[in-house]
Amino acid sequence: MRYNNTNNLTDYSQRIDDPAIAKYIKNNNQWSIIFSIILAFVAVVGFQIYGETSSEMDNPEAFYIGLGIGGMFLLIAFFQIAGRKKSTTWDGTVVEKNIRKKRRHDKYQDMWENYLLYQVTIKADNGKKHNITAEDDDTKYNYFKIGDRVRHHKGLNTYEKQDKSSDTIIFCNACATLNNIEEDYCFRCKCPLLK
Numbered sequence: 001m002r003y004n005n006t007n008n009l010t011d012y013s014q015r016i017d018d019p020a021i022a023k024y025i026k027n028n029n030q031w032s033i034i035f036s037i038i039l040a041f042v043a044v045v046g047f048q049i050y051g052e053t054s055s056e057m058d059n060p061e062a063f064y065i066g067l068g069i070g071g072m073f074l075l076i077a078f079f080q081i082a083g084r085k086k087s088t089t090w091d092g093t094v095v096e097k098n099i100r101k102k103r104r105h106d107k108y109q110d111m112w113e114n115y116l117l118y119q120v121t122i123k124a125d126n127g128k129k130h131n132i133t134a135e136d137d138d139t140k141y142n143y144f145k146i147g148d149r150v151r152h153h154k155g156l157n158t159y160e161k162q163d164k165s166s167d168t169i170i171f172c173n174a175c176a177t178l179n180n181i182e183e184d185y186c187f188r189c190k191c192p193l194l195k
């Protein structure tokens, strides 16, 4: 697919209508289903074998636990897909940015550690607020400026900045990978970059 170069990166991209994006969404949902079925299968079989061989637990208890965990994997995939399908395209404005010092408990090392929570708040034109957060990573925090107009894309659950004219980087709206603004396609998933 070819694009004319009338867009000087100051407006939303026409490339959202590229069939490659729709295909990515479809494949992504199919992979979620396949992956969760494999995980569910491993859980059911794994716990049954554990019940047979371990002295800690017997069947059918182990088998039922495996069934419960396997069912959970399927439910998670179902809700992920439903969430993506239900999502809508909407526009908003970056209204707030903040960095907060946080503490968390690392249960493996039994230690408290400090981290920074970077948050960008977007107010949709319908008034609802949405947050983009990242731990110890200020890339997105620096990417968005207060007052920036942004568009949330249906099915992808990612944001596109309207004015990209002074940027050196761009996030792939399909797989969220960071790309150079000069590129036309994401180096990782090969989807067109929205520019």
Ligand SMILES: [Zn+2]
Residues within 6 Å of the ligand: 172, 173, 174, 175, 176, 177, 186, 187, 188, 189, 190, 191
């Ligand atoms: Zn990508």
